[in-house]
Structures are given as structure tokens and as C-alpha cells.
Amino acid sequence: MEQEFSKFCENIKLTSQQKEDAKAKYKGVCKKLHDTYYDKDYDDSTKYLFGSYKTKTNVRPLTEEQDVDVLFKIPQETFDKFDEYESNGQSALLQEVRNVLKEKYTTTDKINGWGKVVLVQFEKGKHNVEVLPALEQKDGTFLIPNSEDGGSWDTFDPRNQVNEFQTSNGTTNKLTAELGRMLKTWVKNTPSLKKKYKSYQLINDIITFLKIEFEDGASYEDYHEVVKNFFDWLKRNCVESIKSYVETAYNRAIKAIEFMDANKPKEASEEWIKIFGNEFPKVKENPKNKTENRTIITPSSPWCKLN
Structure with missing residues (x-):
């Protein structure tokens, strides 16, 4: 099964085109947020990739459940603004991020904010982007919003x-x-x-x-x-x-x-x-068993020709 496993592993890897699509999608999302929350040019420093795209364990064919996981690092003043809310500033932050992204992705099927993330869903067969607005801490961990049960800030350590x-x-x-x-x-x-x-x-x-x-x-x-x-x-x-x-x-x-x-x-x-599943190659037939070589001896005639 050496060849079959090798082919299987190739069959489920993302194509170069799919990788480029994922990169374009998450960069577009993060740049839009960066341009909204920062006054400096976007240079990738305000995002942090994690999850299956970071570890290169995404598989194809792509499904609507697969997405690129990315943290967007919010400024301290943005965190402080929503932290001062009397009730569920975390939900308000997610909704603000959602509304910012809707300015750019006007034809995108869905942009939803709930729980801890904002999910940007693109057309079928393309990567979705799941973005977590987060405040980076001095120890390298992040505080992320959790809008459930009245709202809270959760510590998240994707780097580890x-x-x-x-x-x-x-x-x-x-x-x-x-x-x-x-x-x-x-x-x-x-x-x-x-x-x-x-x-x-x-x-x-x-x-x-x-x-x-x-x-x-x-x-x-x-x-x-x-x-x-x-x-x-x-x-x-x-x-x-x-x-x-x-x-x-x-x-x-x-x-x-x-x-x-x-x-x-x-x-x-x-x-x-x-x-x-069918991404694993199917072997069409088994090898034929080798038969032993046999020498066939033509028997002599049971009679002889009379002169």
C-alpha cells in the first residue's frame, strides 16, 4: 500500500490555488480591520494565524465547515472602550467588527458574529475566514471576547x-x-x-x-x-x-x-x-498468481504404422 498511501496524501493536500485563495481571503479581512483601527500602513503585524492553516493540516475537498483561523490584534484603547460597557461589551465588539467587514464584503453570503468569533463566509469551494478580535498580552497570550452568559474576556494561548x-x-x-x-x-x-x-x-x-x-x-x-x-x-x-x-x-x-x-x-x-473515503486510491485488481511452468510431453501413438 506504499504507493496508495503516497497518492492518498497528495490527494488531500491543498492545491497551490487553494493556498493562494486562503491567503488572499485572510489578508483582505485583516487589512480591512487594520485600516479601520490603526493609522499606520498594514504590514501583517496586527494579525496572528493559528489553527489548521497555520499548521498546514487543512484537507481537500474544501467544505463550508473549513476556515482560516486568524487573530486580529485590537489596540488597547479599543479593548478599554468595550471593557467599560456595563453589559456585554464583548458582544458589541464582535458586532462592530462584523459591521466593519460588511463595508468591504458587500456581496459575501454571510458575516456573523457570535460566541467568540466573527465568521466571514465566502462562496462554496473557497476558504471562509474566522477572525477573533483579541488584545495581545505581555506574556504572549491574548484576551478574546466571549459574548456568552453576559460577556467575559477569556485568555487564549494559540502560540503554545x-x-x-x-x-x-x-x-x-x-x-x-x-x-x-x-x-x-x-x-x-x-x-x-x-x-x-x-x-x-x-x-x-x-x-x-x-x-x-x-x-x-x-x-x-x-x-x-x-x-x-x-x-x-x-x-x-x-x-x-x-x-x-x-x-x-x-x-x-x-x-x-x-x-x-x-x-x-x-x-x-x-x-x-x-x-x-474515495480520496484513498482504489486498487482495481489483485496481482495474478504465478503458475508453475510445466513441461507438456506429447504421448506416443498407441499404434505404429504398418508397412
Whole structure:
């Protein structure tokens, strides 16, 4: 399955065009906010990328649930203004950011502000942008608005998350990101699992697992073992609400490997497709068994010609 896993990993990576689209989208959002809240030219310093775009674990095909996560650093005076509200200044901040963005994106389908974020939704097949207005602290953490339950400011530390990921990805020779993309595809292919197993938890689990096994990375010829062993580890360490999904995936991985060992790549690929969906290549037929060479001797005639 070495070639199939290699092709699978290529199939789910973002294309260059998709990467450029994501970059254009989040830069447009952040520049509009920067020009509204600052008097200096935009130079990227007032935004901080995090999440799957930062860690390069986005996968294709894109869905409406995928977005670029970005913090926009608000000035101290903007924070102070909304912090002085008697009731839910956090919600008011989100709505102000929403209204600013609506000035630029007049034809965009939706711009919503709720909870902790403002979501800018673009047309189907394009990246959405989820922006968090945030006040940067001296220790590198951020205060972000939480408009729920009357409003509050929450401490958020995306830098620590990003640093942990990058350390793991460097140690494992990029296996952390590769496994992240593969397993995000598994979650996407398991619709009822999506809301129960969030991307950040999946990535945290991958980092923990790779501290125990495959610490130095793995080659494509070992990816079937990496995936199978992750499911084995996860079913012993996950919350009860996702355990049945993990056990199903583990059992399918075991079955796929049994087919691989029996030289039945067609059936093996069918099991991997059950886990990952149609982005995993299907093997059309099994190799033909080699037959032993046999020497055929023409028997002599049972009679002889009479003279």
C-alpha cells in the first residue's frame, strides 16, 4: 500500500490555488480591520494565524465547515472602550467588527458574529475566514471576547498550541502534519463524528501518540501501521462518546492489513476507503498468481504404422 498511501496524501493536500485563495481571503479581512483601527500602513503585524492553516493540516475537498483561523490584534484603547460597557461589551465588539467587514464584503453570503468569533463566509469551494478580535498580552497570550452568559474576556494561548505542533512535526519529520491530514479526512468521512471530535483535540491526540510511537517519523510503506496503531492507542484513551467510531476504524484497519498480508491489495484498498473515503486510491485488481511452468510431453501413438 506504499504507493496508495503516497497518492492518498497528495490527494488531500491543498492545491497551490487553494493556498493562494486562503491567503488572499485572510489578508483582505485583516487589512480591512487594520485600516479601520490603526493609522499606520498594514504590514501583517496586527494579525496572528493559528489553527489548521497555520499548521498546514487543512484537507481537500474544501467544505463550508473549513476556515482560516486568524487573530486580529485590537489596540488597547479599543479593548478599554468595550471593557467599560456595563453589559456585554464583548458582544458589541464582535458586532462592530462584523459591521466593519460588511463595508468591504458587500456581496459575501454571510458575516456573523457570535460566541467568540466573527465568521466571514465566502462562496462554496473557497476558504471562509474566522477572525477573533483579541488584545495581545505581555506574556504572549491574548484576551478574546466571549459574548456568552453576559460577556467575559477569556485568555487564549494559540502560540503554545502552534509551538507544540511545530516541535512535534520537526521531530517526526513532518509525520505529525501528514497524520493530521489523513485523520481529518477520516473524521470528514464519518459525518456523525464531526461534532464530537474537534480538530484541535485530534491534533493534540496525534502529538501525544507520536511521543510514544514513531517518534522519528515513518515512510509511506509504514503508514498502514501508523494509522492502525493510532486507532489502537486512541480507543484506549478517548472519551466514551467517540469510542465506537474509533473501534470501527481500528477493526477496518486490521482487516485491511490482513488483506495486504494475503496479497489482496484490491480488498485492502476497499477497507481503507471505508475509513478515509474515495480520496484513498482504489486498487482495481489483485496481482495474478504465478503458475508453475510445466513441461507438456506429447504421448506416443498407441499404434505404429504398418508397412
